[in-house]
Structure formats: structure tokens, C-alpha cells
Amino acid sequence: GAVVSQHPSWVICKSGTSVKIECRSLDFQATTMFWYRQFPKQSLMLMATSNEGSKATYEQGVEKDKFLINHASLTLSTLTVTSAHPEDSSFYICSARKAQGLYGYTFGSGTRLTVV
Amino acid sequence: GENVEQHPSTLSVQEGDSAVIKCTYSDSASNYFPWYKQELGKRPQLIIDIRSNVGEKKDQRIAVTLNKTAKHFSLHITETQPEDSAVYFCAASDPLGQNFVFGPGTRLSVLP
Numbered sequence: 001g002a003v004v005s006q007h008p009s010w011v012i013c014k015s016g017t018s019v020k021i022e023c024r025s026l027d028f029q030a031t032t033m034f035w036y037r038q039f040p041k042q043s044l045m046l047m048a049t050s051n052e053g054s055k056a057t058y059e060q061g062v063e064k065d066k067f068l069i070n071h072a073s074l075t076l077s078t079l080t081v082t083s084a085h086p087e088d089s090s091f092y093i094c095s096a097r098k099a100q101g102l103y104g105y106t107f108g109s110g111t112r113l114t115v116v
Numbered sequence: 117g118e119n120v121e122q123h124p125s126t127l128s129v130q131e132g133d134s135a136v137i138k139c140t141y142s143d144s145a146s147n148y149f150p151w152y153k154q155e156l157g158k159r160p161q162l163i164i165d166i167r168s169n170v171g172e173k174k175d176q177r178i179a180v181t182l183n184k185t186a187k188h189f190s191l192h193i194t195e196t197q198p199e200d201s202a203v204y205f206c207a208a209s210d211p212l213g214q215n216f217v218f219g220p221g222t223r224l225s226v227l228p
Binding site for chain 1: 150152157158159160161162205216217218219221222223
């Protein structure tokens with residue numbers, strides 16, 4: 001159990017357009033999902049914490065108006081990169097925790113975004 | 117907030133040798149410490165974890181030790197194989213998982 005699906009796995013978009021990335025927990029309910037960004041050869045940097053039914057909590061330095069997060073159900077969180085720029089090109093990956101308590105996080109398969 | 121450091125950043129070992137990766141953390145409230153393995157272009161996979169009430173945990177060729185007093189924990193891989201080559205991330209988290217911080221990663225290369 002504890003499978004997290006993320007799509008698309010890769011996307012290429014033009015500067016100025018918006019891209020939506022979906023993260024779904026397939027076999028469990030996730031009240032909290034996390035969005036990370038990973039640049040080449042670097043660690044995962046938390047962007048925001050997505051809470052079902054409420055506003056996301058953004059990390060310092062992450063523009064909430066640029067990276068829109070919606071967690072409308074217990075199994076789906078979406079990240080929309082608005083007005084994308086080449087510097088937004090990165091590997092975006094979500095994760096979810098199966099339940100409260102000390103469980104390992106399950107990661108989605110990641111989305112490689114390239115803005116041209 | 118929590119700060120997790122990880123060493124070394126790169127590690128090359130001969131097949132069959134052991135590999136050790138060390139992490140330190142700053143927040144004494146952290147009490148959950150997972151290790152993830154990430155192959156190129158793929159998602160991180162949890163390989164082992166340890167909680168603060170345990171000093172050591174072993175799963176086949178992989179073991180993790182925790183020194184809560186010194187705030188450091190280590191990953192030990194014995195009898196390394198080429199398929200162990202990947203980037204390994206340690207992380208530290210508080211009990212509720214609201215403060216989950218990754219280390220910078222260690223690129224392990226197992227040479228045949």
C-alpha cells in the first residue's frame with residue numbers, strides 16, 4: 001500500500017504559460033501532501049505543505065501566487081506553476097504520508113518541467 | 117528550524133566493501149530519521165528509518181545507527197553491489213512530520 005501517483009512525468013511549456021501537476025494518493029487518504037523542488041544534483045527542497053480543505057503553507061522564499069496549490073480532496077493535490085519562466089525548469093515531486101504518526105513518506109514519481 | 121547536514125557528498129567504494137554515510141541534525145525535538153535512495157530521474161524510495169527510542173536498526177545489508185545525544189545518525193551498507201549506486205538522502209522529522217528536512221544527499225558509486 002501507500003502508492004502516490006504524479007503526472008505528468010514530464011512537460012515542456014512556453015514561457016508565460018501555466019502548467020498543472022497532479023499528485024494522487026491511490027490507496028490511502030492523505031490529509032497532508034508536500035511539494036518539493038529538486039534541481040540537478042541537489043537535495044529536495046520543500047516548497048509548500050498542502051492541507052486538504054485549507055490553504056497551503058508555503059516555505060520562505062516560495063511565491064504563493066506563482067505556485068498555486070489546491071488540495072480539494074483527501075486523495076488529490078495539484079500544483080500549478082503560473083506564468084512559467086525558464087528558471088522554473090526543475091524536477092517537482094510530491095509526497096504524502098499515510099497517516100498521522102511516524103510513518104515514512106511516499107513520493108510521487110516526479111514531474112520534470114522544462115520551460116522554453 | 118531544523119538543519120540537516122550530510123557527509124560525504126560523494127562516495128566511491130569497491131564492490132563488496134562497506135559504505136557509511138553520516139548525518140547530523142540540529143533540532144533536539146526531531147525523533148524520526150528516514151533514509152531515502154534516489155536513482156537518477158526517479159522518485160526517492162524509503163530504504164530504512166529509525167525512531168529516537170531505538171539506537172540501531174538493521175535490514176539485511178542496510179543498518180542505521182542513531183546517537184540522540186550527539187544528534188547524529190548514520191547509514192551503513194555492507195557488501196555493496198553496483199545496484200546500490202544512487203543518491204542517498206537522510207532526513208529528520210518531528211513526531212507530527214510537520215518539520216521534515218532532507219540532508220543535501222550523498223552520491224554513492226559502487227565500482228565493479
